[in-house]
Amino acid sequence: MAGSNFVDYVKIFCRSGAGGQGSAHLHRDKLTMKGGPDGGDGGRGGHVIIKANAQLWTLIHLRFSRHVFAKDGGSGGQSRSTGYEGEDQIIEVPLGTVARDAETGEVIFDVTEDGESKILVKGGRGGLGNWNFRSSTNQTPRYAQQGEERVERAVILELKVLADVGLVGFPSVGKSTLLSVVSAAKPKIADYPFTTLVPNLGIVGYRDNRSFVMADIPGIIEGAHEGRGLGLRFLRHIERNSVLLFMVAADSDNIHKEYKILLNELKQFNPELLDKKRLLAITKSDMLDEELKDEIRLDLPNIPYTFISSVAQQGIVELKDMLWNAINEDNETAPKAE
Known part of the structure; x- marks a missing residue:
């Protein structure tokens, strides 16, 4: 999913087809000079249809x-x-695409299953032919109905990637490194902030050939809801995740404080994100001994946590177990904001 090819927001202008005009024809043949009405109905205008395609990962084809x-x-x-x-126009989009009215911002619908189709703009109904207007007092109607007019609509399509786990953390905390270690994804990794500029998805293999999907989004910073850094644009990609994995580096001055800053940025973006299950991974922990870990444990938020090092391959199995259990737990009560 190269950065230049990842498009998660497009505005399109749609127009459905007009319905065909009904016919006002009167029956004629060699034996009938003045027959009754036999005009047929007009055909329906074409719809504009959204169809989900699991093979697509971006909206770039609509740019x-x-x-x-x-x-x-x-x-x-x-x-x-x-x-x-009229011929329908089918717009294929990735799973997780949301359609909004461009003028009101109202959500029209979303598509989340492969092959799922929904009508975005309905085609006009065809007009009725004069056959439909005959009656005992008007046996030869010489008129028919016009078809319905075209419908025009400006629509915004937003992609919210579908993943089981969303990674949340400051820049350079190790999110991309973790994704590259636990999956076959190849995100860009470097030792400077904002290396990740677009969301990345990876399929994480688990025991007994099971798997789950993890999403890495660009790092956020304090004040992101005010537009600092890369802002909160990409947070919509974790709105569908069932589990949020907060990642804070072991060399942080205050792990609990960083966690609360991240939590507040999520709250500013969408308070409903606080209802999701939350876990904490303390990264770069290969630099810690047990004494330091015990000291850190004294001031951690009240959520499940683990110490990991992606580079040293430490704690990765335990992290997978924790994530898998969180994804598959039923009726789990989400932790309260701290």
């Missing part, structure tokens, strides 16, 4: 195709024949 127009329906014909339906 330069931001106008999506469905086809109009055909007019009705004689012998009560219905006009053809």
Whole structure:
């Protein structure tokens, strides 16, 4: 998922197809000079449809195709024949994509399962042919109904990646390194802040051929909700995660304080994130002996925690066990904000 190819936000302009006009045809053949109405209905206009595709990871394919127009329906014909339906336009998107009205910001729907399809903009209904308007007092109606007009709508598509575990931490705390160690993902790793500029996903192998998905997002800093650093733009990618793994380096001046800063930034972005299960990984712990670990334990937040070192491969198995149990626990009460 290269940074230049990752697009998680696009605005598109959609227009459905107009419904076809109903026919006002009167029956004629060599034996009938003045027959009754036999005009058929117009065809439905094409829909604009969103379809989830598990093979897609980004919205980049929509960056330069931001106008999506469905086809109009055909007019009705004689012998009560219905006009053809307008061709639908199908927009394929990654799982976890949310569609919002661009003017109101209201969520229209989201798609989370492979192959799931939902109508974004409905095509116009076809007009009724004169066959539908015949009556005992009007046996030869010479009129038919127009089809419904096209519908135009500006829509914002936002991608929220689907993962079981979301990594939360300051820049350079070791999130990308952990992801590269526990999965086949190859995120960019360097010893300077904000190395990760886009979310990365990795499938973490577990015991008995089981697995779960982990998401690494760009690091956040204090004041991110005010736009500092990379802001909170990427936090929407952990809104769907069932477990949040907070990561704080062992050489931090105050691990508990850093945890509370991160927690506050999540709260400022979306208070509902505080309802998720939270775990803590103290990274770069290969520099600690047991005495230092005991000292650190005295002032840790009241959530499950473990000491790890991705580089030294320490505590990784224990971390996987802790994450797997948290993902699969039922009726777990989320920890309260501290």
